[in-house]
Amino acid sequence: MNSEVETSAMSDEYLAPRGLKHFVGRLLKVRLAALGLFFIVVLIFCSIFAPVLAPRDPAAANGYRALESPSRDFLLGTDYLGRDILSRLIYGSRISLLVAVLSIGITVMIGVPLGLMSGYLGGWIDTVFMRLMDALYAFPPLLLALTLVAALGPSIINVIVAVGIVMIPTFSRLARAQTLSVREQTYVIAARTVGSPVRRILFRHIWPNVMAAIIVQSSLGMAVAILAESSLSYMGVGVRPPTATWGVMLAEGYPHLESNPWLSIIPGSAIFLTVLSLNLVGDALRDVLDPRLRGVT
Numbered sequence: 001m002n003s004e005v006e007t008s009a010m011s012d013e014y015l016a017p018r019g020l021k022h023f024v025g026r027l028l029k030v031r032l033a034a035l036g037l038f039f040i041v042v043l044i045f046c047s048i049f050a051p052v053l054a055p056r057d058p059a060a061a062n063g064y065r066a067l068e069s070p071s072r073d074f075l076l077g078t079d080y081l082g083r084d085i086l087s088r089l090i091y092g093s094r095i096s097l098l099v100a101v102l103s104i105g106i107t108v109m110i111g112v113p114l115g116l117m118s119g120y121l122g123g124w125i126d127t128v129f130m131r132l133m134d135a136l137y138a139f140p141p142l143l144l145a146l147t148l149v150a151a152l153g154p155s156i157i158n159v160i161v162a163v164g165i166v167m168i169p170t171f172s173r174l175a176r177a178q179t180l181s182v183r184e185q186t187y188v189i190a191a192r193t194v195g196s197p198v199r200r201i202l203f204r205h206i207w208p209n210v211m212a213a214i215i216v217q218s219s220l221g222m223a224v225a226i227l228a229e230s231s232l233s234y235m236g237v238g239v240r241p242p243t244a245t246w247g248v249m250l251a252e253g254y255p256h257l258e259s260n261p262w263l264s265i266i267p268g269s270a271i272f273l274t275v276l277s278l279n280l281v282g283d284a285l286r287d288v289l290d291p292r293l294r295g296v297t
Contacts (some may be wrong), residue, residue, distance in 0.1 A: 026288045027281075036280030039273060054087035057276050058244040077262055079252055085266055088244035090268065096274065099160050099229040100198050100222035106164030107171050107221065112214060114168075114176025116202050130176070137169040145228050149237045159238045162193040163228045167221055174217055178210040185209075212289035219282035223275040230271050246271050256278040 015131060028034045055075075062082035070077045075084040080246055118129040136144070148162035183206065191201050231240030233247025241248050246267040253263025 024289065027284050028282035030287050032280050032286030036277035036284070039277040040281060043093050043274060043277075044097065046090050047097050050094055054084075054090045056087045058083060058087040058091040059242045060084075063069045067256065067263075069260075070262065076266055077260070079249070079263055080256060085263070086250070088249060088272060089246070089266060091244040092246045092249060092270070092273075095156065095239055095243065096226045096229060096271075099156070099163060100225040102160045103163040103167065103225045104218050104221050106161065108214065110164075111168040111171035112175045112210075115172040115177075116179050116206060116210065117177025118172070119176035120198070120202060120206060126176075129172070133169040133172050136165075139171075141166045141224075142228060142231055145232060146235070146237060149232055154237050154240050156239050156243070158202065159229055159232055160230075163225045166228070167224065170221070170240040171214065171217060174213055175210055178213050179206055182206050182209045216282055216286045216289060219278055219285055220223040223278035223282070226271065226274055226278075 044266060060083060064082065065078050066080055066082040068074055068078045074084055076089065079085060093284045112127050118126045124259070144165045145162045149158050152158040152162065188201060188205050191205050229238055230247035230250065233245045234251045236251065238247055249267035250264055256263050
């Protein structure tokens with residue numbers, strides 16, 4: 001009974017209304033965390049209400065108004081087909097966030113259970129799982145994602161699957177490392193002694209203590225996913241035109257970089273600010289969730 005109370009303390013602390021309020025308050029006190037969180041909230045708002053916020057259809061071309069500079073009619077200008085850059089930027093946030101969230105979801109659902117079982121059970125299971133993760137980890141992430149998307153075909157679903165697979169080793173190794181530490185704690189040994197099944201020990205006693213590290217890594221992993229999707233789309237193997245994505249906008253603006261630099265600067269800035277914000281929030285989550293750092297923030 002005492003072991004269950006101890007292992008659920010962290011989740012109860014942050015899931016309870018008062019605990020959640022306290023957690024958010026501590027998070028906002030971390031340096032620059034509020035700025036990063038504000039930008040992410042704005043980005044989510046734009047992606048949800050893109051049809052309302054976008055002034056024009058992102059795919060509507062108008063050759064007579066191609067490559068116009070930012071003006072009252074087109075706040076961020078137009079591209080080489082006369083499409084409104086602001087509208088494409090807003091709709092592009094949908095793709096970036098969708099890839100980030102779903103790819104991390106795939107990674108967590110596959111990588112974390114593998115890491116938990118590998119770290120707790122050990123033996124040949126640990127050897128097989130970790131050698132498989134090492135094999136995936138041996139490939140450069142972008143090259144592996146590029147290979148997977150090229151094999152599966154360019155589409156947003158395939159990009160999500162490829163990016164999710166690429167990040168599995170990182171999450172699996174992290175979950176394993178955390179599990180190796182937690183499994184030696186007294187409450188886990190007590191649960192094992194009284195005959196608790198492995199599944200209960202993993203998800204009732206070990207997972208609550210591994211969750212904080214996974215949450216932090218997920219926020220950082222979203223930044224990696226957005227960069228990967230933008231890179232794949234830029235190279236022409238990710239989301240295909242005319243779908244508005246930041247990577248596609250970068251690729252389409254590159255030939256006009258000297259004459260119309262805003263075509264690349266605008267989507268590039270959006271990618272930079274999003275990745276920076278996610279990293280700021282990830283660092284803040286680490287400071288708040290790590291007990292060793294709670295006295296620092």
